[in-house]
Amino acid sequence: MALRYMPGFGNDFETEALDGALPQGQNSPQDCAYGLYAEQLSGSPFTAPRGTNERSWLYRIRPSVRHTARFSPEDRPHWKTAPCLDDHSLALGQLRWDPVPPPEERTDFLSGIRTMTTAGDVMTQAGMASHVYVFNADMENDYAFNADGELLLVPETGAIRVFTEMGIMDVEPSEICIVPRGMMFKVSKLGPGEFRRGYVCENYGAKFTLPERGPIGANCLANPRDFKTPVAAYEDKETPARVHVKWCGRFFVTEIGHSPLDVVAWHGNYTPYKYDLKTFSPVGAILFDHPDPSIFTVLTAPSGEAGTANVDFVIFPPRWLVAEHTFRPPWYHRNIMSEFMGLIYGRYDAKEEGFVPGGMSLHNMMLPHGPDTMAFGKASTEALKPVKLDDTMAFMFETRFPQQLTRFAAELETLQDDYTDCWAGLERRFDGTPEGR
DSSP: OOOOEEEOSSOOEEEESSTTOSOSSOSOOSSOGGGOEEEEEESSOTTSOTTTOOEEEEEESSOGGGGOOSOEEEOOTTOOOSSOOOOOOOOSSOEEEOOOOOOSSOOOTTTTEEEEEEEEEGGGTEEEEEEEEEEOSOOSSEEEEESSOEEEEEEEESEEEEEETTEEEEEOTTEEEEEOTTOOEEEEEESSOSOEEEEEEEEOSSOOBOOOOGGGOSSSBSOGGGEEEEOOOOOOOOSOEEEEEEETTEEEEEEESSOSOOEEEEEESOOOEEEEGGGOBOOOOSSSSOOOGGGGEEEEEEOSSTTOEEEEEEEEOSEEEOOSSOOOSOOOBOOSSEEEEEEEESOOTTOSSSOOTTOEEEEOTTOOBOOOHHHHHHHHHSOOSOEEEOSOEEEEEEESSOOEEOHHHHHOTTBOTTGGGGGTTOOOOOOOSGGGO
């Protein structure tokens, strides 16, 4: 049976899995229906302005104080947290990797996370981390929550099911989902296929929101109605279970005797949600040149400085190229932002070869990058008729902070040692004579 969702971004929702489970007219009745417990989950300080104040009221089989017992430290050596200055010998440079290979042993989502970069400082709730996940086993009686930040999941190979306290999301490649900070969840495979692979942005700072459209106006880019929040769903399961917690970069586990995904009804605006990237309506130049890639921002996590993102999630979807007398691919540039890039499917227009689905690249702050030699040659000479870029979906996790490379990323066998050779053919073309104008 297809799952149901509620549309809208940042809405105040209400939903119940059992009729009458949700109190009306108040949040905390003396005696909740069905013997449920009332509990608030706050994603912002109580006194945050109304426009940024986030909280949800949950009506659950057990309060969450029963979903943790005594904690024990847990070792997850591949999941790193900023500040992280791993010891490795790889020098500074523009970097690119082929996909991370699937695991040979049984690996679930949590065990399959591998950190590529970290930025900022989790203790000050600033910055982010870029991860990949590769797993082949479901989280059956294992549950997780991350107190360090919200998680943006970007599947690349195979669909996943994300079961949160507040409902279930089925997420396919070309879709994304957000699991808010501090929310319990588990991840499983969905559909055929032996393994699942994708990307994760762990956002330590202010939560993701929609970027301002400015002169674009009220429509296009990511429209609020296309974001989908799950309806209430719960597990009433009395079996031994483990809850894994990430807190200030450390990991802990606690053992309980039941599922913590026991929310029967809820209302509020602090919620998980999913989004289909194919519904993004790109805006671009229709005469000459083209705007900055920020025009492709789906979600942004703001920092304390206006116009400067803690993290931007940017995509490069199918679109028409029509500009006249214009070099159409992204131009060569150096940037104060640091860009971690991945490819979900197809081909990225600035790289003719070497950047494949499941692959990654890192162009850190102020390091030059741009089209490879083949892409430059093609774009400089082709007839400028309207062209449809189709069957493509690339993305960036972009941050104001420098992204520090982990030892795992530096020593990953899929690192392309010859990546910078893609620009080696960009020879001197200068002709200072009048004929060269």
